[in-house]
Amino acid sequence: EPEVTQTPSHQVTQMGQEVILRCVPISNHLYFYWYRQILGQKVEFLVSFYNNEISEKSEIFDDQFSVERPDGSNFTLKIRSTKLEDSAMYFCASMGGANTEAFFGQGTRLTVV
Amino acid sequence: EDQVTQSPEALRLQEGESSSLNCSYTVSGLRGLFWYxxxxxxxxEFLFTLYSAGEEKEKERLKATLTKKESFLHITAPKPEDSATYLCAVQARGGFKTIFGAGTRLFVKA
Known part of the structure; x- marks a missing residue:
């Protein structure tokens, strides 16, 4: 069964450092998303990406965040200068079409120390 | 503002004891309501998508229903392996953002 793959599963970084979280969406999917979930809180939308550009972003997704689809398979989330409050699970998701379900990866646990 | 509220926050059931989880939503034109x-x-992990009021979907012991203001996830004769957090989410027409509720934590005791 096709699945969304995220790496690494856990990343520990120093405050102020840059991190890149990586995702391989399902191969024929067209819509890509990043979400985050702070421990014990709701899943929060960060950004959606379609047709090689950001289609929508939340207030959380400020200038410290960026996304890229550098090739036909990878989808990355970069945080330029991490803060303690960026510590969370980050989930990548992909959808085959606008009215279809989103498939989530298993997440990357980011810990900023 | 688009919003999703789930109740109860937590639900403890005995194995075989059927119940329902509630999801109330406010959205400016519903594209879809999702259960995870x-x-x-x-x-x-995706369970169901519902698009319009009156729609129902079933999968094993789970059944999801939708009205204009809320959705229910009915669990019939649950088993311990159904223990998980069940999330409801909505997407508005014309947008790409998915708004999640806080979830209902379900515990099923054998």
């Missing part, structure tokens, strides 16, 4: 299951430390 999330196990601890894992990503949400």
């Amino acid at each position: 299951r999330q196990d601890p430390g894992k990503g949400p």
Whole structure:
């Protein structure tokens, strides 16, 4: 069964450092998303990406965040200068079409120390 | 503002004891309402999409229904392996953002 793959599963970084979280969406999917979930809180939308550009972003997704689809398979989330409050699970998701379900990866646990 | 509220926050059932989870939503034109299951430390796992009031979908012991203001996830004769957090989410027409509720933590005791 096709699945969304995220790496690494856990990343520990120093405050102020840059991190890149990586995702391989399902191969024929067209819509890509990043979400985050702070421990014990709701899943929060960060950004959606379609047709090689950001289609929508939340207030959380400020200038410290960026996304890229550098090739036909990878989808990355970069945080330029991490803060303690960026510590969370980050989930990548992909959808085959606008009215279809989103498939989530298993997440990357980011810990900023 | 688009919003999703789930109740109860937590639900403890005996094996075989059927019940329902509620999801109330406010959205400016519903594109779709989604139910997911999330196990601890894992990503949400898709269960159902509902698009219009009156729609119902079933999968094993789960049945999801939708009205203009809320959705219910009915669990019939649950088993311990149904223990998880159940998430409800909505997407508005014309947008790409998915708004999640806080979830209902379900515990099923054997």
